Amino acid sequence: MTRVAIIGAGFGGIAAAHLLRRAGFTDVTVFEKAGDVGGVWRDNTYPGCACDIPAPLYSYSFALNPDWSQRFPPQAEILGYLRRCVRDLGLEPHVRLGAEVTEAAWTGTAWRLTLADGAAHEFDVLVPATGQLSRPALPAIPGAGDFAGRVTHTAGWDPSLDVTGKRVGVIGTGASAVQLVPAIAARAARITVFQRTAPWTLPKPNRRYGRIRRVVNRRVPGVMRAARAGTWLLTVVTGRAVLGQPLSGRLVHGISTLQRYWQAGRLRDRVTPDYAMGCKRVLFTGDWYRTLRAPHVNLVTDDVLQITGAGIHTVDGAVHDCDILVYATGFAATEFLTPLRVTGRDGRLLSDEWREGAYAHLGIAVPGFPNMFLMYGPNTNTGNTSVVYFHESQARYIVQAVRTIAASGPLEVRADVAASFDAEMQRRLAGSVWTGCSSWYRTGSGRVVTNWPGPAAEYRARTARLSPADYTPP
Template sequence: MIDSAKNRADMRIIVVGAGMSGLLAGIELQKAGYTNFVIYEKADKVAGTWRENRYPGLTCDIPSHAYTYSFAPNPDWTQRYPPGPEIFAYFARVTEEFGLNERIVFNKEVTSAVFEDGGWTVGTADGASERADAMIVATGILHHPNIPTFEGQDSFKGPIFHSARWDESVELDGKRIGVIGSGSTGVQIVSALADRASKLVHFQRTPQWITPGQNPQFTEEQRAAFRANPQLMIDLHDSPELKEGLRMFTRAVTDVNSPEMAAVEAFTRMNLENNVQDPVLREKLRPNYRAACKRMIISMDYYEKVQLPAVEVVREKIDRFEANGIRTADGEFHELDIIVLATGFKASSFMRPMNVVGRDGVELNKLWDKRPSAYLAVSIPDFPNFFMLNGPSAPFGNLSSIAVAEYQMMLVMKLLEVISSGNARQISVSREAMATYNSELIAATKGTVWASGCSSWYLDPDGVPTIWPYTLERFMEETSEPKLDAFERA
């Protein structure tokens, strides 16, 4: 008789990354009796993107009680949209509470993984290597900064830094600051620094649609009630209003001609029309693409802050950096003391530059040369016992990445159970199932808002969205129970 419990205890599993998804993987493995696992983290702390990003104004655009693990509510959130330091503290606390610190090896960067002799040989930057029966790659998508180069960049005399490499030694108050980039990060930084800078120039070649939000504080009485009755937090996490809002939004973005999409566009257009008084500035801030084609931005005060006398919005292309500022293509010179690159991340990299080689020498870098893909964002053909969390085609959008990772981890646990139960030694999605999945996915993206005519990090080099094009309910259903006929087992 197969001893599943012993197999779970013996199976060597390497988890790559101690961010939100990697911590989740560790917790779920422990719960299920997989005790022979390790989490390798390239940095010296947990929390991934919330460790890397420390810029002024950093907040999550998911309501705080929805941005928690379903099994670990947090009574200590101070406001509806949690600030970055609180999110980092939450993940650090969860790590401690679930005993994961002893499972994590910090400053251990995985550089290679090669499938050979029925298992994975995993190499790390310190020159070490070890064997694993299975891998869970939880490297995330927002960890390789996209750092552009401009003519004359080295001539600028002041500090230049990316938003994910914030230089906390730089004094900001009273300075002339240029912010390049109009995504969520750029908007948050501008809002945070508009009252502090003597001059703030927001360089945005492409303006964004912005939806208004309110960010009320949780009172001490409310937080005390959460501590006394955790069900209150669970109710907020699973509130019908939040779920209906998510359903409405996913219906909108997955059907560009839907009434829900029309409602989203009307709401964001009204926000611009009603809150920016100067018609010239209003047109500078008006996008020329459909709302939600790029990730929607929630801001409590961006439109208010860009109307301050010290703030300027510049749509002209940057021509070059000079010693004391930036010159744009129209010849105008903007004197600056500090330049911030809020230019996002190389989202399509995923675990790369790790050198991952699957069965029969299949190289992931070549396989993903044009378009990263993974079945349900979890499994790749010819990469047995190799699982991803928040991989290609996951439901990114404006959904909670924690919720998405929890659905995916349920699928991973079911696939691991196939191995531990003795029904297979190796499992991965078949090439045929992957091809069908990809063709259906690509066809379905044509009706989504992401394919409606804008440039975004959701698109592959051919302009095809790499994001889940269906409803969140369908993703939940697809990941709840594996369709084993889609998987090769050996």
């Protein structure tokens, strides 16, 4: 019996576990370091946290949800969906909560996993599914440790934190800030937003799904499938815009420009991005600019110089007093699998293999690391559509790999195949919009290691069939 270990119980890990079990592999264990499933949707509980991909597409094709309350559901609803998936798909017996894997080493015949409590287990196949958005990024600001008030990152929000009547400083204007600031504005005495670069935005066409819609979804599942297909077509348009299709690009660019024109008012010049649309993540919002215009909200575009016990000093000499400091600074997305120590064939460390930037054939397999297949690995992030679509593509590919291993023994992707794929990725990415600015898509050297350079449908097609010729026995 082929033993499979999956690390991480977020969207990717759950998809892999379910499709493996559906394919007949019953010895599947999902190790989750936290006390609950859900990944980023468990960890991000800040006010206003919600999905920015429409719900019909931000869900599994094998577990459509008839009960979404709105097109862009809030965090708690998505977490509830994932919990129900684990329960309804029969995965609960396979998930080990509170089990942090600190080391994984290839013994020559199997993967030996060491847990934080010292326990060790062996598996035939290793599937890291820790994601790209699991480690919060904190900027190196002088004096950060001196601040006397409450400090939090949006990915570690304390539910007991009360902003009522407080002066709140928010560093960052990315996805979490665009959701958080409008959500707390009515309660805070003052909010100071520190912006390094203005984000590109698009209107968020949210709407509530009423009781009748939910009843129809349950009784006529075809309605959900049609909504999913329609949402997919919309992401095709935005995807073409990001990937450089002129007509789609002009359309989406025009919509974003009109939104700023109508909503930003006197702040229009200060919130206009100075880089190409799509270079950083495009954000969906209906209330960001209106909130920034509120009398008690201050947008600061001067660079942060240092943090003191009382607040934040900027390079223009201004001092911004705060009671609460919020880092809305995203994740260390390019540091794949950190801090897990992974040792492959002949004692090679994955951290050494990825010293110049992470890479993997199809974002899934790394030479020198037999029987290891990544979920949401390098160059599999999507700048415009649902990452869940990519997760399912990867999970289907991994099922094929495990079948091959069960029938013929260990597999290792050929070094020349992985190198050729990586060269293709970097060649295509070099001409993409993502090289035009600094973002979480790129390493410090400028290498884009997160994003897929083509349409999502291309990725689905290229992972549809595992080619045995791409692999060799280790």
